[in-house]
Structures are given as C-alpha cells and as structure tokens.
Amino acid sequence: MPLDTSTYNLALLRVDGRRWNELRQQKGQLGVQPSADGSAYLEMGNTKIQCIISGPNERDLSKSTSSASTAPTSNGAGATVAVSIMIAPFATVDRKRRGRNDKRLQEMQTTIASGLAATVQGQSYGPRSTIHISLNVLSQDGSLLACLINAASLALVDAGVPMTDYLVACTAGSTSSYAAADEEADPLLDLNTQEEQELPFLTLATLGATDKVVAMVCESRVQLTRLEGMMATAADGCKGVRDFLDGVVRDKGELMVQEGAIGRGEVVSSMDLD
Amino acid sequence: MPREAEPSQNEKDFILKAVREGHRLDGRALDEFRQLDLKFGDQYGVADVTLGKTRIIAKVTAEVTVPYTDRPFDGIFTITTELSPMASPAFEVNRPTETEVLLSRLLEKTVRRSNALDTESLCLVAGQKCWSIRVDLHVLSHDGNLIDASCLAVVAALRHFRKPDTSMEGDTLTVYTPAEREPVPLSWLHSPFCITFSFFGSISVGEDGEEKDIWLLDTTLLEEQLRVSSCTISMNKHGEICQVAKPGGAPVEAVTVVQCSSLALQKVKDLSDFVDQKLAEDSKHRNKGGLLAELSAENAR
Numbered sequence: 001m002p003l004d005t006s007t008y009n010l011a012l013l014r015v016d017g018r019r020w021n022e023l024r025q026q027k028g029q030l031g032v033q034p035s036a037d038g039s040a041y042l043e044m045g046n047t048k049i050q051c052i053i054s055g056p057n058e059r060d061l062s063k064s065t066s067s068a069s070t071a072p073t074s075n076g077a078g079a080t081v082a083v084s085i086m087i088a089p090f091a092t093v094d095r096k097r098r099g100r101n102d103k104r105l106q107e108m109q110t111t112i113a114s115g116l117a118a119t120v121q122g123q124s125y126g127p128r129s130t131i132h133i134s135l136n137v138l139s140q141d142g143s144l145l146a147c148l149i150n151a152a153s154l155a156l157v158d159a160g161v162p163m164t165d166y167l168v169a170c171t172a173g174s175t176s177s178y179a180a181a182d183e184e185a186d187p188l189l190d191l192n193t194q195e196e197q198e199l200p201f202l203t204l205a206t207l208g209a210t211d212k213v214v215a216m217v218c219e220s221r222v223q224l225t226r227l228e229g230m231m232a233t234a235a236d237g238c239k240g241v242r243d244f245l246d247g248v249v250r251d252k253g254e255l256m257v258q259e260g261a262i263g264r265g266e267v268v269s270s271m272d273l274d
Numbered sequence: 275m276p277r278e279a280e281p282s283q284n285e286k287d288f289i290l291k292a293v294r295e296g297h298r299l300d301g302r303a304l305d306e307f308r309q310l311d312l313k314f315g316d317q318y319g320v321a322d323v324t325l326g327k328t329r330i331i332a333k334v335t336a337e338v339t340v341p342y343t344d345r346p347f348d349g350i351f352t353i354t355t356e357l358s359p360m361a362s363p364a365f366e367v368n369r370p371t372e373t374e375v376l377l378s379r380l381l382e383k384t385v386r387r388s389n390a391l392d393t394e395s396l397c398l399v400a401g402q403k404c405w406s407i408r409v410d411l412h413v414l415s416h417d418g419n420l421i422d423a424s425c426l427a428v429v430a431a432l433r434h435f436r437k438p439d440t441s442m443e444g445d446t447l448t449v450y451t452p453a454e455r456e457p458v459p460l461s462w463l464h465s466p467f468c469i470t471f472s473f474f475g476s477i478s479v480g481e482d483g484e485e486k487d488i489w490l491l492d493t494t495l496l497e498e499q500l501r502v503s504s505c506t507i508s509m510n511k512h513g514e515i516c517q518v519a520k521p522g523g524a525p526v527e528a529v530t531v532v533q534c535s536s537l538a539l540q541k542v543k544d545l546s547d548f549v550d551q552k553l554a555e556d557s558k559h560r561n562k563g564g565l566l567a568e569l570s571a572e573n574a575r
C-alpha cells in the first residue's frame with residue numbers, strides 16, 4: 001500500500017513527525033547475552049536487532065558449508081569474519097517463510113562481513129581463526145542493513161575485538177520521485193519502512209565520524225544529481241549514530257566501574273581512549 | 275572448494291607499484307576499457323560479448339505460462355546466471371559461489387528492479403496467460419570485469435530479442451509463428467549499464483600530502499584479485515542511477531565516489547551508443563531487401 005508522502009511539502013514534517021535530518025529514537029545495550037563472547041541489542045525506531053558474537057575461535061571446517069558469508073581481515077593474514085543473518089518470522093507484519101538461499105540476505109551478509117573486515121584488526125588472531133557474528137532481526141521497520149551494521153559494531157566492542165573505529169551506517173532518501181528532476185526536493189535521514197517503499201534511498205556505512213565510505217548500497221532509481229545530497233545527509237547521520245554508539249559503550253564502562261567490575265583508571269590510564 | 279590461484283608476491287608488488295605510478299600491465303590508461311566486441315547470433319536474442327579475454331553469451335527465450343497469482347497483470351522476467359568450470363577452475367557446478375550470487379543480484383537490481391523491461395506488456399490474458407521471458411547468461415571465459423560485461427550482454431540480448439506476435443479474438447489467443455507474422459520487439463523502457471570501479475588504496479599528491487584514491491576501470495582477473503575494494507554503479511544514459519553497490523572492503527573517500535558516479539555517466543553514454551550502433555548494424559544486415567517493414571503487423575502510432 002503506497003503511502004502519500006506529498007503532505008511532506010506542507011509542514012516539512014514526515015509521517016512520523018520527524019524533520020528531514022532527524023534520526024529515529026535509538027536504544028542500545030551491551031552484553032545482553034552473558035554466555036556469549038560478545039553481544040548487543042540495538043533499536044533504531046522499530047527496527048530491533050540482537051547480535052551475538054562467538055569467537056574468535058579456531059575455524060571449524062564442518063561449519064564452512066553453512067549459510068554464513070565470510071571475509072578475511074588484513075589481506076588474508078588475520079582472522080575471518082563470518083556473518084549470518086536470521087530474520088524472525090514475526091519481524092514483519094506479514095509472516096512469511098524465507099528460504100536458506102535468499103540472495104538478498106546473502107548479499108547483505110557479504111556486505112556486512114567485508115565491511116567489518118575493513119575495520120577489525122584481525123592480525124592478532126592469525127588466519128586460522130574465525131569471528132562468528134549472528135544477527136537476529138526481531139522487528140523490521142526500515143534501514144535494516146544500516147541497523148545490522150551498527151548492531152554488529154556494538155557487539156564487536158563488547159566482545160573486545162580490536163577495531164580501528166566503529167563501523168556505522170545510516171540511510172538517506174530523497175523526497176523527489178525517481179523520474180522528477182525537481183531541484184527543491186529535500187534529502188531525508190533514516191527512513192522507516194513506509195518511506196523506503198515510497199522513496200529512492202541509499203544505505204551508507206562510514207568508518208566512524210570520517211567521510212570514508214566503507215559500504216554503500218542503493219537499490220532504487222534516482223537522478224545522479226540527487227546522489228551527492230543523499231550521501232552528505234547519510235554521512236551526517238552516521239556521525240550521529242557514532243556518537244550514540246560511543247555513548248552506549250561509555251555508559252556501560254561507567255556502570256562497570258560503579259559495580260566494581262573494574263577499578264577506575266585501572267586499564268584506562270594505560271590506554272589512550274581518544 | 276577450489277580457489278582461484280593467487281598471484282605471486284612479485285606479481286603483486288609489480289602490479290601495485292605500476293598502478294601507483296599510473297601504469298597498467300597491458301598499457302591501457304587507468305580509465306580505459308579493453309577491446310569491446312558485441313556480436314548477435316542468427317537467432318533473435320543471442321548476444322555474444324567479448325571484453326578483452328572475458329567472453330559472455332546471453333540468450334533470451336520466451337514462452338507462454340500462467341502469471342503469478344499475486345501479480346495477475348505482470349509477465350514473468352527472470353535472469354539466470356551460470357558460472358561453469360569452463361570459465362575458471364574456481365567455479366563449481368551446482369554450487370553458487372559468492373561471485374555468482376553477487377552477480378545475479380546486481381543484474382537483478384540493475385535490469386529487473388529498475389523496470390528496464392515493462393513486465394505489464396508481457397501480460398496476455400490477465401491472471402491466465404502471460405509471457406515468461408528468461409535470460410540465460412553463460413560465462414565462457416573469465417578474465418575480470420564479469421559484471422560490466424554481463425550487464426551489457428543481458429541488455430543487448432533483450433533489446434535484440436523478438437517475441438512471437440499474438441492476437442486475441444474473443445476468447446482465443448493466437449501465437450503466430452515467425453513465418454506467419456514477423457516477431458515483435460519487447461517493450462523496452464531504458465538501457466542500464468554497469469560500470470565497476472576497482473580501488474587500490476590511496477597515494478598522497480601535492481605538497482600538502484592530500485590523499486587521493488586510485489581506481490581502475492575494466493580490471494583484468496589479475497588486477498581484480500589485488501584490489502582492496504570495488505564499487506559498481508549502474509546507470510542509464512539519461513543520468514538515472516539504477517543501483518549503486520560498494521559491498522564493504524577498504525574505505526574510500528566520499529568525494530571519490532561522487533566523482534566516480536559522474537565519470538560512470540560518461541562511460542555509460544559511450545556503451546549506450548555502442549550498443550545502439552551494433553543493433554542498427556544488425557537490423558540493417560537482416561533487412562536485406564527492405565521488406566521487414568512490410569512483414570510487420572504493427573501499426574505506426
């Protein structure tokens with residue numbers, strides 16, 4: 001059912017009441033699964049992701065035939081990142097069965113795996129080890145790929161895997177329909193399902209708060225002139241997401257100090273955090 | 275699982291150093307394509323694309339089937355890719371590699387999702403009969419840049435294809451043989467082409483040490499094995515992006531991606547002109563006595 005986005009021009013407010021450059025409400029939590037090596041839970045609006053990390057452990061050859069997508073880190077000299085996505089049947093409004101060989105999911109897995117491989121410093125683990133990242137989609141409401149990337153980043157921090165920076169992602173759309181070349185069309189940040197179905201959009205993953213593009217996926221028809229604006233908006237969104245993820249990690253650290261899990265300044269003094 | 279033979283350390287160092295200095299092994303400029311050739315078969319809908327040593331054949335077939343129940347007014351359009359062991363020892367039968375999955379997804383997004391073929395025009399009787407158009411893509415030889423070459427082959431084959439003419443009289447649907455009526459072309463809306471940029475890290479230029487990303491167009495297999503990341507941009511000649519995919523890999527400056535996209539438009543226009551010209555040559559060749567216009571049952575609109 002298409003949504004009428006033509007009302008946007010009247011009040012410059014989107015269907016859920018946001019302005020063009022506002023992110024949705026976000027919520028993040030580290031260490032939600034105590035038995036795992038690392039875990040995180042992330043909500044961006046109504047998209048809810050749980051990420052569980054096991055490893056790094058020795059590569060299990062019997063598991064290499066599973067549906068996970070893999071990517072080697074540090075030019076094959078480091079650990080391998082293996083990503084598998086599971087979408088719960090109750091994640092969307094219409095309950096549907098997905099086959100194991102869904103090419104769209106496989107493509108997303110590959111994008112996430114090779115995107116994370118660019119940031120994970122895997123050389124300390126050696127080439128025969130694998131970091132398994134399983135992403136569970138509990139609820140789906142737009143910006144799925146972006147949310148999966150962010151959740152995986154957060155969980156990797158919890159697992160204590162060394163990374164150069166957070167890999168953060170965000171979507172941006174454009175209010176013009178793909179054929180129209182109207183110049184006053186606004187770019188929109190962080191789309192939900194309704195907007196994704198209606199508008200052309202792209203997902204951009206950057207390395208922390210820089211403008212370095214690690215992954216970029218655009219699946220809709222859009223004018224070339226729109227691209228730059230959409231990318232700039234998405235990059236701004238990525239900065240916001242990075243700040244948010246960083247806040248979640250710092251809050252968790254603060255909590256651990258309060259609970260006495262680690263002493264204040266115990267490890268921190270020997271490391272330059274900023 | 276067999277793997278592609280990795281280039282030796284000497285080869286790697288040599289090629290990477292040469293690329294940093296702006297040279298390529300085969301003497302091309304960094305943004306230059308290899309020799310591109312497109313041949314059409316005797317049948318309609320067969321395109322044979324040769325790009326350097328990469329060779330791809332696309333064949334289009336049509337049959338009348340029942341449409342999907344959730345889409346009674348649409349025809350069926352599928353693209354199947356096959357990377358056989360003939361093309362490269364790294365490919366296995368009946369076991370889609372990651373390359374194959376990504377290739378078929380890219381073609382699907384570029385050609386199918388961008389509505390290059392009007393699927394509604396394939397409907398014959400709503401909910402009962404429709405055309406099913408199927409493109410089979412065979413990679414005969416793999417020497418890099420499969421994506422660009424495959425996309426060109428698929429688009430050329432579909433534009434060359436003619437489906438049998440049909441007519442409805444009351445409740446009877448008649449499909450005419452080519453002898454009875456000249457076959458008709460598909461309802462084609464726009465021609466998207468893929469351009470793949472391969473990145474090889476960055477070098478510093480100028481006194482202020484500004485970083486500049488190095489990228490190549492139309493990489494050979496050897497160059498493809500050495501690249502740190504790639505970005506595929508699909509566009510038509512009107513400047514509409516149909517799909518952009520940079521599936522992970524080493525980070526690239528956002529400015530570079532924007533620059534690449536405007537260069538892609540230029541290349542897409544070249545490819546578009548190339549295909550138009552080859553199609554015109556082919557139709558001239560087929561239309562020997564100038565009789566094709568008389569054979570056609572189509573009315574001028």
